[in-house]
Amino acid sequence: MRNRPFTFDISIADALLSTYDHHIERYLSDMPGMFADTAAYTAQLQQENPLLYEVYEIKLPEVAGELLHGLSVVHPGQVGDEYFMTKGHFHTVLATAEVYYCLKGEGVMVMETPEGDWAVEPLRPGSVLYVPPRWAHRSVNTGLADDLVTFFVYPGNAGHDYGTIETQGFRKLVLNRRGETQLVDNPRWLAPEERMS
Numbered sequence: 001m002r003n004r005p006f007t008f009d010i011s012i013a014d015a016l017l018s019t020y021d022h023h024i025e026r027y028l029s030d031m032p033g034m035f036a037d038t039a040a041y042t043a044q045l046q047q048e049n050p051l052l053y054e055v056y057e058i059k060l061p062e063v064a065g066e067l068l069h070g071l072s073v074v075h076p077g078q079v080g081d082e083y084f085m086t087k088g089h090f091h092t093v094l095a096t097a098e099v100y101y102c103l104k105g106e107g108v109m110v111m112e113t114p115e116g117d118w119a120v121e122p123l124r125p126g127s128v129l130y131v132p133p134r135w136a137h138r139s140v141n142t143g144l145a146d147d148l149v150t151f152f153v154y155p156g157n158a159g160h161d162y163g164t165i166e167t168q169g170f171r172k173l174v175l176n177r178r179g180e181t182q183l184v185d186n187p188r189w190l191a192p193e194e195r196m197s
């Protein structure tokens, strides 16, 4: 575990950190039920199991006061009409924020609160995105030719809560309809008062 100051470099062209402690890879098979078109998901998985996204993390104590940081790389592609994306999550400690800095590619961050308020912000090289406390977040790669590469920083005690998102997804889907990116209501999404507790 790191407990001394350190420096590292980001190679934007290769979407790599010069040092990291942990590398997460998420394949299509790791995301059952997360894409809206479940028939397209099943059909695609029978043909191929592409790598959807990768996360490079620096290992630090997961406690308040630390700032966890690393690189997220979402590869280009789609499942049915829906672009490749991260699972998305709330922070377990809901009152914790996150900052994303986009280094490469084009995409959006889809966000929502437990009350059902939603927001979608663009990610372009040079964009800084602030995810306030209480907002769930998911990166979506809308550029079909290139990786979406972001650097993220969040509090050490935040934690990841995938629960609600895994069962019903975000309120808005980001789709490629005949070459145009569209935001569409997620038919599976239920307002908080309609959910079974």
Ligand code: PA5
Binding pocket: 055, 072, 086, 087, 088, 089, 098, 137, 138, 139, 152, 154, 160
């Ligand atoms: O904490 C974050 O928001 C990021 O490090 C994400 O974990 C990363 O982008 C991968 O997304 P997810 O954790 O939703 O699979």
Ligand code: NI
Binding pocket: 089, 091, 098, 137, 154
């Ligand atoms: Ni987060």
